Amino acid sequence: MAPQMVTANRLADGVVVYLAADGRWRERCADGHVVDDRASAAQLLATAEAAVATCDVVGPYLIDVVPGDGGPRPQRYREQIRAAGPSIRTDLGKQAEGY
Template sequence: MKLLTGNDLASGDVIWWTGAGWSRRVEAACDVDTHGETIAAVEERARRVTGPYVIDATPTPAGPRPAHIKDRIRALGPTVRPDLTLKPGDPAAVEAVV
């Protein structure tokens, strides 16, 4: 499984390609298969995303899980302020990174 990620041009937030647009939730991301680079180029030209790139992921019942620790951390949100993570009330969020 391949996901497309990058940063929102206006806010800098980490975003994930859903097949119809961008989401701040990795759970909403879709498999871009071999089309990731093409989608990234179109979206970057349209100035909807900055620094897009394709990553490997594993499908899970809760949604895709990035294969690399760097991208799992990006999916959860800031690491310096746990109260700002995307899932502050979810004890399983820590397990998702490990």
């Protein structure tokens, strides 16, 4: 299967986040934990669901990622926009913070 990671939105402010290897939620896609087998993906999603229960995030799901210069990045353009910010306002979103 394609390499994957888990993304969600932070409950309190809606910011897009990625589940890191240490179990914390990071704002940079490149900091997300990449898995490449189904069992690990299911386990990662289960960890994310626990974070839903504790009101850290909402709506976690798996996305396909590909290797990039600065670390993994989303494969689909929908997720690329979500990871960076609006393509028509590069002064906004994570792209504005240098992510």
